[in-house]
Amino acid sequence: MTKQYRWAILGCGKIARKFAEDLKLLPNAVLYAAASRNLKRAQQFANEIGFEKAYGSYTELVEDPKVDIVYIATPHSHHHEHALLCLTHKKATLCEKAFAINAREAREMIACAKENNTFLMEAFWTRFQPAFLKATEILESEKLGKLKMVRSDFAFNAEKDASQRLYNIDLGGGSLLDIGIYPIFASLMALGKPTEIKTHTQFGFTNCEESIIMSFKYANNAMASLVSSFASHSSIQTEYWCEQGYLRLNKRWFANAQISIWEKGMELEEVVPVEPIEGKGYQYEAAHVMQCLDAGKIESDMMSFQITLDQLEILDRVRADAGIVFPKHDFKSPNENELLAKRAE
Missing domain, CATH: 3.30.360.10 (Dihydrodipicolinate Reductase; domain 2)
Known part of the structure; x- marks a missing residue:
């Protein structure tokens, strides 16, 4: 008998809605819980799509022992924080792209997955189309x-x-x-x-x-x-x-x-x-996550940690050449103030 997995959605925005609708196409995916920092929004999302539970905080979600897999659908500025929250609570985690703001954050997320022996994958749906x-x-x-x-x-x-x-x-x-x-x-x-x-x-x-x-x-x-x-x-x-x-x-x-x-x-x-295909195509990455869990893996062969790291390292190099800085995430570089001042002109 195929194992059923209880899915939870962390962040109830547009991409979460698209992903959740495609989850319905998978017979072994149970739409279990949705969480937002706004309980009313989580309840509305859960009721409209068909999740069993709604939470008004992300901590409540990951503390629910029935949650098997969390799909992180918050802005990428928060992926690092939210992935660490899920992984330290030993919840299998599918994290929407961009996986993190920079490669340093990605390495910390991957290290946390390994330390907790818990599955982690970037939700790069194109890889599975x-x-x-x-x-x-x-x-x-x-x-x-x-x-x-x-x-x-x-x-x-x-x-x-x-x-x-x-x-x-x-x-x-x-x-x-x-x-x-x-x-x-x-x-x-x-x-x-x-x-x-x-x-x-x-x-x-x-x-x-x-x-x-x-x-x-x-x-x-x-x-x-x-x-x-x-x-x-x-x-x-x-x-x-x-x-x-x-x-x-x-x-x-x-x-x-x-x-x-x-x-x-x-x-x-x-x-x-x-x-x-049926739906929009998000079901393929979700199905792959469950296949990996069935096989006892903490890392995907198709969307490996190395692919994610390689991509973030390229993005870091692109940003360095282009002068793109995210002050709340990047270590301060010698020319950061100059770059920001130049853009403000």
């Missing part, structure tokens, strides 16, 4: 020859509201950690860690980074051109340019997107069949 897995399979087969360039974008024209997370520097605001992380992930999974990073950055009205262009170079002479922005809309596609052709993950490539391929000698692109 059928289309992304198919694209990775094709690229690794070298059917199109060796990969030479990754070009990926993610942009939308966000509401200019200083009170909201996207433009709030104290909450890790800016396009980079919110959506720029997707193009970086595409390049990391295809080409590994870059040897060189160059950026061009535009800062917004709250001194948050609003748009960033990233150029990566690799030891094998491959390259990546990556873009994220809150200032305009983009096609939201990822292209892999190879010696004998190219592969493209089409619009909304981070989800279960259509795949197009062109090989040398072909007149037209070919569409690669990808299995249709």
